[in-house]
Amino acid sequence: MTNKIKGTIAILTGGGDVPGLNPAIRAITIRAIREGYRVIGLRRGWAGIVEMIQDPKADNSNNYVELTQIIVNKTGRTGGTFLHSSRTRPSHLPKASVPEHLKEEYKEEYNDLTKVVLSNLNFLGVDYLIPIGGDDTLSYAVRLYQEGVKVVAIPKTMDNDVPGTDYCIGFSTCITRTINMTNTLRTSAGSHERFLVMEVFGRYAGFTAMLPTMAGSANRCVIPEYKFNMDTLAELLVADRNDNPSKYSVVLVSEGAMFEGGEMVFKDSEKDQFGHAKLGGIGELVSQRLKEASPKYNNGKVVNVINQKLGYLVRGGDPDAIDSIVPMAYGNLALDLILKGIHGRLVVLKNGRYDNVPIDVVTGKSKVVNIQKFYNTERLCPNYNSFEMNPLFIMTSE
Structure with missing residues (x-):
């Protein structure tokens, strides 16, 4: 492990919980720390980064946590997501869901808080963002990528309907x-x-x-x-x-x-x-x-x-063998890309082999049974x- 921090990687899990999320978080964290990165977990999907307060004295423990090998090893074999999740959509946030400290600025029935998300990511010093989710969560990741955020995404959903990949975690x-x-x-x-x-x-x-x-x-x-x-x-x-x-x-x-x-x-x-x-x-x-x-x-x-x-x-409890192995591989694939300076990608399984594709595939088409x-x-x-x-x-x- 190097003593010099190369940068900060943020991970979040959005949408429904599935077995395999914690193994993915574990794989990313252990590899990233080994490669010299600081890793933070954004809590409750997109909600954590929306609700964060940019004040060093503020209690943001409900919004993000610095991840260590001890933390992720303890949870890596379990189901669900210890970072928690939500179905928050920062680009279409209802007035009632706008954080208290932002209510004066955002008063519409539905509000686009992307500017807040970008500012908060910058405040945390995030160099790369790894969202793990289905097409809803990842569609907003596409928006952030278009805004300049370095995103490497991981597909997750029990329905297995994220476009571009044969397999989704869960x-x-x-x-x-x-x-x-x-x-x-x-x-x-x-x-x-x-x-x-x-x-x-x-x-x-x-x-x-x-x-x-x-x-x-x-x-x-x-x-x-x-x-x-x-x-x-x-x-x-x-x-x-x-x-x-x-x-x-x-x-x-x-x-x-x-x-x-x-x-x-x-x-x-x-x-x-x-x-x-x-x-x-x-x-x-x-x-x-x-x-x-x-x-x-x-x-x-x-x-x-x-x-x-x-x-x-069918979504609670521990992951089976495939949902223990694939998340480990997906997490390491994401780090492979980051180490090469590559972003704007979705890690995938295609025809039995691990690969990556442009992230905007998730908004470009649908995946249903033929x-x-x-x-x-x-x-x-x-x-x-x-x-x-x-x-x-x-x-x-x-």
Whole structure:
């Protein structure tokens, strides 16, 4: 380790928590300190750097922390993010969320505090910024890069829908948990000869429903990319149930899935700063409709339903092997770029190899399931063909 500090690297985690964030923070910190950098963790996503007070006497402990090997080694094997997270969007901050010391200057219904963020980063002496997040968090990172901040980004989201990369931190653990929990509930579904409806994450992309179904944990899945017919789903699930000696069948329902004549189901009308209302309830609605439609395909007899929303059960807890290894690699990739003086990049996995791409890929396109290639719209399940030369998790947006 060199005695001279080469510069300061700031890390933040934004959006939803996933297993693998702490291993990424650990990897960045240990390598950076070894290379002679000071490392600070910005707390609560973009909120910490927005709310910081530029006064040496101010208590900013809730906004940032200097990271050490002791701190990150203690948390590096755990899930979640010890830096905490938020869905703060500094370029569209509601009046009620403007920090108290800035309320006189920012009085609009929605305020752009990017000038404040830039000033605070400068006050902290940040030379490089490493945001770890999904497309919302990283879209603001693109804005900062355009404003001159040296950004190297790391993709994270259980939905695996950040463009430009085959893999986002959190996805493997989500899939592993979904398979395990679906298999756990099979015993109850079989004991009572019911449909098992599992609602999983996936607002715009159906990867979290497709992969467990492809792995054999469900008979059918319905995803945001295709509006399904409820009668078709009921008919298929009755047939699956009748073919099963234990008399049950399973469907995974993405939270953003929609049936013909319906729209996304929201928990309430409140939206976050990125314009997203909280989804929730499509699994319950599908369960109700399946029960009502089942007699039509089951000789007039109703099939009852077990409905389970997996929710935070798939994003809490420790990371699996892939979400321990990939974050370590992503963190070191970010440092490789910084050591070469390269920025404005997103570290990625492409076709089984680690790489990096321009950061603005996250705002240039969307990443969803290619239904023509991977989804059988008649049978409401994945296509099982053409696996040769596909990446580890089969489906990408390119």
